[in-house]
Each structure stands twice: as structure tokens, then as C-alpha cells.
Amino acid sequence: MRGGCRLLPLLLLCGLCRGREPAPGAVTCGSVLKLLNTRHSVRLHSHEVKYGSGSGQQSVTGVEASDDANSYWRIRGKTDGSCQRGTPVKCGQAIRLTHVNTGKNLHTHHFPSPLSNNQEVSAFGDDGEGDDLDIWIVQCSGTHWEREDAVRFKHVGTEVFLSITGEQYGHPIRGQREVHGMPTANHHNYWKAMEGVFIKPSMDPAKHDEL
Numbered sequence: 001m002r003g004g005c006r007l008l009p010l011l012l013l014c015g016l017c018r019g020r021e022p023a024p025g026a027v028t029c030g031s032v033l034k035l036l037n038t039r040h041s042v043r044l045h046s047h048e049v050k051y052g053s054g055s056g057q058q059s060v061t062g063v064e065a066s067d068d069a070n071s072y073w074r075i076r077g078k079t080d081g082s083c084q085r086g087t088p089v090k091c092g093q094a095i096r097l098t099h100v101n102t103g104k105n106l107h108t109h110h111f112p113s114p115l116s117n118n119q120e121v122s123a124f125g126d127d128g129e130g131d132d133l134d135i136w137i138v139q140c141s142g143t144h145w146e147r148e149d150a151v152r153f154k155h156v157g158t159e160v161f162l163s164i165t166g167e168q169y170g171h172p173i174r175g176q177r178e179v180h181g182m183p184t185a186n187h188h189n190y191w192k193a194m195e196g197v198f199i200k201p202s203m204d205p206a207k208h209d210e211l
Contacts, residue, residue, distance in 0.1 A: 026144040026201060027075065030085035032100055033196030034071045037062055037164045038150050039187050042177050043071040043194065044106075044162075046099045046123040049173055054111035057122035058104055062164045062177035066195065072100040076128065078135050086199040091140040094156060098128045105134035106162070108155050108181045115167035119160050119181035133157045139185075147198070150190040155181060161189035 027033070035044040042062030047070045051059050063071060077083025078094040089095060097106040104123035107130060111120040124130045138145050139152040153162040160181030165188050167178040182189060 025147045026088035027147055027193050028085075028199045028201055029075055029077060029083035029087045029089060029095075031075050031196060031198045032072050033075070033198065034066070034194040035073060035097075035191045036194045037188075038190045038192050040164045040166055040177060042164060043068070044073065044097075044179065044191070045071045045176065046102060046104065047173075048102060051114060051120065051122065053114050054120045055109065055122055057107070057124050058102065059173070060106065060121045060123050060179045061169065061173060062179055064175075070099075070101055072196065073097045073106070074100055074128075086201055088144040088201050089138055090144055091138060091142060091151075093138050093145075094135050095138060096128075096130075096134050097136065097153075099123050103127045105130040106136065106153075107131075107134050108158060108160060108162075109133050110158065113178055113180035115169070115178045116165055116180055118163070118165075119158065121162065121179045121181055136162065145193075147193045150192050152185060152189050153191065154185075159183070161185055162191065163189040 042064050045063040046058060046060045049059050050056055076096040076098055105125045107124035108119055108121045113120045135156040136153040139154055140149055145151055160183055163182040164177050164179055169176050
């Protein structure tokens with residue numbers, strides 16, 4: 001009986017340790033995914049189409065199609081060593097989102113967006129290397145960014161939130177939505193992880209979940 005009493009605190013301690021581990025549904029560094037704007041049901045997208053105004057950089061839009069290969073983004077750290085592959089992304093962590101097909105980073109700066117006159121969001125850089133205006137903070141309510149949670153992305157350099165308010169482009173990207181930065185947190189700037197390849201925490205990088 002005395003031995004059982006000694007065991008109990010150890011079991012409780014182990015339970016508390018497990019409670020601090022990241023949930024299996026956490027978004028991890030190195031994962032490739034699509035991001036859905038929960039208000040407008042469109043996925044964050046880019047392509048080799050440049051803005052005709054503003055910066056003239058590669059445009060970033062929102063698309064309704066769930067199967068468009070140009071909607072995949074890779075989760076990377078603020079610097080290459082700050083987000084080890086397979087490590088769960090923490091709420092409040094600084095990240096870069098790199099467009100898989102073009103190698104450019106999600107970026108914003110003090111140019112007006114073409115349709116709503118909010119702040120232009122573009123894709124910038126080469127082979128994943130851009131500048132300090134590629135850095136975003138993941139805003140979520142728990143410890144880690146969970147796949148099932150809606151999160152916000154706040155830009156470090158200009159303090160705007162990645163947003164969509166529904167404006168649609170005409171030719172040559174007819175029907176795609178404008179993506180822009182807004183200074184206030186609201187229902188237009190919630191995003192959820194959707195389809196992708198998620199690197200599992202604390203495991204061989206070759207092991208992953210596909211959705």
C-alpha cells in the first residue's frame with residue numbers, strides 16, 4: 001500500500017508532462033498547406049501574374065477552388081534556423097509563408113491595394129529569400145497553432161492583418177478575390193489550415209500526414 005502511495009505522485013507528474021506536449025493536430029514548421037479565409041471561403045493563392053499598379057510585384061489573391069496547385073504555402077521560420085522541421089508552430093511565433101510553385105514569400109508594404117485601397121499584399125523574393133517585410137506573427141488563442149483553429153496573421157513590419165473583404169478581380173484573373181492588409185482585427189482576417197502535407201512533430205521528416 002505504501003508503495004502505491006509513492007507511485008501516485010509520479011503518475012500525476014507524468015500526466016502533467018503529457019498535458020504540455022503539443023497536440024497531434026498542431027501545424028508544424030516545414031509543412032506545406034493551403035489556407036482558407038473562413039469568412040469568404042477562399043484559399044490564399046499566388047501565381048506569375050504581376051500587379052498592374054502599386055509595387056508591380058507578383059499578385060496574391062483568394063480562390064474558391066480547393067484543388068488549385070498554386071494555393072500551397074510552406075511554413076518557415078523568421079530565419080532558416082528558427083523553425084526546425086517538424087516543430088509545432090507556437091501562438092505568437094514569427095514565420096514566413098513561402099509560395100511553393102514560385103518560391104516567393106508572402107509580403108506586404110505601404111502600397112495601396114488595387115481594389116479596396118487597403119494595403120497591398122504581394123509575393124516577393126527569389127527561392128524563398130526576400131526581406132524583413134516577409135515576416136508575420138501567428139495569432140491564436142492556445143499554446144500552438146492547431147489545424148482546426150482559425151488564426152490571424154499579423155505583419156511585423158506594418159502591423160496589418162492578412163485579410164479578404166470580398167472584392168473581385170476582372171481579366172486576366174476574373175473572379176479571384178483581393179487579398180490585402182487591414183489595420184484592425186476582425187472577421188475578415190481569420191484563416192484555417194486546410195489541405196496539405198503536415199510534418200509530424202518530433203519524428204523523421206519523411207513521416208507526414210497528407211490531407
